[in-house]
Amino acid sequence: LSSLFTTTDRCSFGGEDRRVGSRTIYVGHRPCPANEVFIPPKFCDNRIVSSKYTVWNFLPKNLFEQFRRIANFYFLIIFLVQVIVDTPTSPVTSGLPLFFVITVTAIKQGYEDWLRHKADNEVNKYRVTVLEDGRRIQKESEKIKVGDVLEVEEDETFPCDLILLQSSRDDGTCFVTTASLDGESNHKTHYTVPDTERDVESLNATIECEQPQPDLYKSLGPENLLLKGATLKNTQSICGVAVYTGMETKMALNYQGKSQKRSVVEKSINAFLLVYLCILVSKALVCTTLKYVWQSKPGQDEPWYNEKTLKEKETNLYLNMFTDFLSFMVLFNFIIPVSMYVTVEMQKFLGSFFISWDKDFFDSEIEEGALVNTSDLNEELGQVEYVFTDKTGTLTQNNMEFIECCIDGHQYKYRDASSEVDGFCVTDGPMNTVQQKAGREREELFLRALCLCHTVQVKEGFIASSPDEIALVQGAMRYGFTFLGLESKTMKILNRTNDVEMYELLHVLNFDPVRRRMSVIVRSISGETLLFCKGADSSIFPRVKQEEVEKIRMHVERNATDGYRTLCVAYKHLTAEEYDQVDSGLREARLALQDREEKLMAVYNQVETGMNLIGATAVEDRLQEEAAETMEALQGAGIKVWVLTGDKMETAKSTCYACRLFKRNTELLELTVRTLESPGKRREDRLHDLLLEYHKKTVQDAPPAKTCVASQDYGFIVDGATLSMVLNSSSENNLHDYKDLFLQICQNCTSVLCCRMAPLQKAQIVKMVKNSKGSPITLSIGDGANDVSMILEAHVGIGIKGKEGRQAVRNSDYAIPKLKHLKKLLLGHGHLYYVRIAHLVQYFFYKNLCFILPQFLYQFFCGCSQQPLYDAAYLTMYNICFTSMPILAYSLFEQHISIEMLLENATLYRQIGKNAMLRWGPFLYWTLLGVFHGLVFFFGVWFLFSNPALQDNGQAFGNWSYGTIVFTILVFTVTLKLALDTRHWTWINHFVIWGSLAFYVFFSFFWGGVIWPFLRQQRLYFVFANMLSSVSAWLVIIVLILLSLLPEILYVVLRKPRGPYARQKLVQSSAGGIQSPRSSARPLLMRTFSDESNTVS
């Protein structure tokens, strides 16, 4: 008996040819008798290893990984140079910060790895039941081998990828949820391998299957495959054979990080770094050169009071030059601070908390707030130039409501019921209220079609992956046909006469975005085999009898312009022969090892022809809350909004009008299949003409950018088919690059609507815009699996926590519950984050420039001998302690304009567009400021030291006093400079700014107050205290700080107000803010804003 089943299985899984791309599995490790020799194949074990380190290799491996980063490596080199070469500063000065950074990172990574170890162990040590020679054996999950037969009970997670052999349910099905894989919580049905014997223990079979591949979303595996990570539901227990284990399971193969997105700010940092590196190298070169020039004068190199050691004398001149160069590099290397990376990372990490903490992002419906998946892109939110939005579920609620239907060209509107004259109709059921225009039979056929053609499950209400289906089933319920549920392949319907109708579900031809339709094949009690199909009009109309189309088309188009989603419903009788053919075709295709999708598609397309059109449905998808206001705000902020949707043009267009993306005066330029069709012309030529015409209109005739206020608004509509023509034709037409033309038109339109887009096309569009001239920052927002590609493609990907599963959220950088939150995310948070981090970066470069410049200048006065101006403690602590906290606090809490104001005046967003604060202009300003400060500090004190007798007892100051005075001025100036820039003084800012200064004074006293036994030289002993005892030092400190800050104060005062409009608004709202207490004023302000925008437009 068993051999018989072996052959069956071989047929069903394998096929004759054993390709390289497949693996053979012996169920239960029992060799197949038909097989020649039993060679136990080698597969990996079921151990999941997501951890990177073990206890033993952690230190070397982690250090290696960390020093692979070039910046760390650079600092390590500097450190090593300090250790090996005789350098002016002790290795501690650069070693300590580096050690700190490395340690913190190592601890963080070690902790994360420990968590992974823990998670791995939890999975690997999980007890599973293995059926071995008829016995049940408890095993640890990691010991499962390919071919083991496992038993899994309800609510357990599958320990590896299994082929379902046996289920405790009678119909050989089981239910699973894949919530942990793709977040979809609906129950999916899986089937046992057909025709396997009941007795799994003695089953002797081999399975041939594909080699492991990560393709998770294409479809969740064939319906016999249970994936690791999914959970068994509603089924007592199942038996299955392990096919993929450990790192070869689909979950493990999909467990890969997303590609890192880098923000523009980082690119700016890199550019600035390059400049600073050049400054550093040139400083070192200048000093080295000067040193040897200076030394060449007689008596300077080695005066009698300062002789070289024997070793120094013997060293080769060129080696000396080289080590001198290195020493100078070390002396000036503080200009590129390690701490900047730490601070930037900290700012990003801590700053992103404010997004997830924001209660405005909390949605009470789904009980969730915003989610931050990456903190690297915070500032990018303030730089967005293009927003690509999905329509369904993003602009609209994806909360479907059945509005009306049309049967045989007759309109049935449910809502009319309430306004109907004869009252009894309401209670009597809606169908009766409508004039019975269509035949009763057709009506019932239509309603049965609605009840049967879906994948809805009944479990305390309806559950489905698509809300349209629920709306349709609910719609049918209103008209008297209730879907009761699916039980062992039988669908039950309660019809109008309260009879239960039973249909055997033969096949489900699943929905896919390419076909844009789905079908079911059912067999009624009477033995009739019926195919019901529903889908988009464009995909149904060509497949039904043409005479039926016209009367329905009118309704469909009217509904579409009303902004409803329309579906057409068709059916087809299948004769027994036809059905057999279909049945075998489907089975064959489902079990195909290669090109399964394509084969299935071919069968589907073959079946779904020659159908009869019954009617159409209209489902309303309401706009998201404040969708229009949000879109308007985005446009006000100078962001171009593109709608990319798979929906049809009419629906999408009406949504655009509703969202005020298109306004009444917007001139629409259409580039769709419809406009391309003109008599007597090839479509390519027509496309060419249209493109040129639109280009002329929008680009060439457009008034110059400065006077754009009065110019005509253009809206551009393009559909998927035309888009692919545009994108693909560029190779033939080298004269006119359509792509360029197209892009230019798009960029000159206020909003663009792309309809009928496949998911990949969405990503294509994003990519095209992303790579266009000026590389604008793009943002994609969507909620469904079809938006994932564009979310991943755009600079910033936003997921909406909508109803279409969590795939978009999983792949996004930020997730928000509703579209309306986008406004605050961009205009509020994004704007602030950008300003904060831009200021942080500029400030960091500035403060290190004016820190190191005096040190550089000092070289001219000490014979270019690499003598540091500041004490080692100051060199080390400057970036770590004295000046790091104020800027961190600033970069976390600064609100140069309050959030309310930012939200009210969307135009403020334009001011920071195009990386305004990190371009070369501002960088030059900050650099010049740093140079100015450095010069003031150094030469101010230099003039003072022309007579070093600065104390009232005639005693003189030495070089350490010089450095300490310069350093004191430096710390105070850079901190006060930041204080001047701070527009938002919370208690934290006060605490940190004044605290840092106090700490500096305290530390200096402390550091200079003790003879430190571990120091070789007590250089700062009482230097600071003596400095403070000198009136001259006080006076010079005060006057130099003031002189340094003077240009800054002037700049702030004389800077033109940022646009007269913004300034006036500022004044107005500040006046308003004073009148009413803030807490109550806020929601009011929000409301008035939306009201205002209603009336204004």
Place this chain on the structure above:
Amino acid sequence: MMASSYSAKDEDGHITVSGPGGGTLRNKKPENTAFKQQRLPAWQPILTAGTVLPAFFIIGLIFIPIGIGLYVTSNNIKEFEIDYTGDDTSSPCYNCAKNFSWNNTKSCTCTIPFQLDQPYESNVFMYYGLSNFYQNHRRYVKSRDDSQLNGNIDSLKKPSKECEPYASIDNKPIAPCGAIANSMFNDTLKLFYNDPNGTSVPIPLTSTGIAWWTDKHVKFRNPVGTNSNLTAVFQGTVKPVNWHRPVYELDTDPENNGFINEDFIVWMRTAALPTFRKLYRIIQKKNNMAPTLPRGNYTLVVDYNYPVRSFEGRKRMILSTISWMGGKNPFLGIAYITVGSVCFFLGVVLLVIHHKYGNRNNSANISN
């Protein structure tokens, strides 16, 4: 560049470091605290011409008088400087400078007459000044052993490596070791007042109180051996190469001898710039009636021991009175007057701007 790869996190993609939240915040309403909602009460200053104007005037009004005061004070300080390097044939020290040799056992003496046009009323501070002397050269600055100078016996016997090549001679440790100590200024300067009646009166010079109190009493300590005798303590060490006397013979006063000799301490505080002055002696005011240094002719007698010609250095002797702001330096006064004037001028300009462009910008502070 380095930054890009620096923050490239975990290239192997095992973890994507996620921001905060990451699922833990689900089903939890964010707390409505001022901190988390970024609405901490804040002071929001807006600098406008209106608010800054008074500040500029006030600064101007404060700084200009201070500056004038400083300038006047500095001008009132009397300072006399005399260069005795002796590289000019007419200079009295020419011979000493020319014939200088380290082997000279007897020091060469030269006398330089000078005249003070004004009487010096208060205490007079006598400095020696050196030019083109790089006390701030790195090799020089680090060539000392503070532990030895602090009286550590171990360091005395085994000076730090930093002192090389002035650490030891013939395996005997040098005390004090290092280039700084070795090159201690050892010219002896004496002042004589030439009385109008022809006699030459030596002026008493105080050699204490010229170093920082903390240096003299804490940082610099003589090693304390079993013997209280300084000579015995320094047994086994040798004097620096260029010194004439060992360190325990710097002064006869035990409180000013050895490492705590103030001349030595002053020298050990390395100067900031290659041209510097160091306090040498103090001429105390004797009584309230007579000026410390009356107007008249003086003679400076120099024991010329310190060669500077080899590196084109210069030596000066400076007599100066001292005010509360230290020695003579017009810089501070000028700086204060300048900054004050600039502020005042800017105040005027801003006033004009303020008036011309009206009060539109005067939105002042939005405070919460």
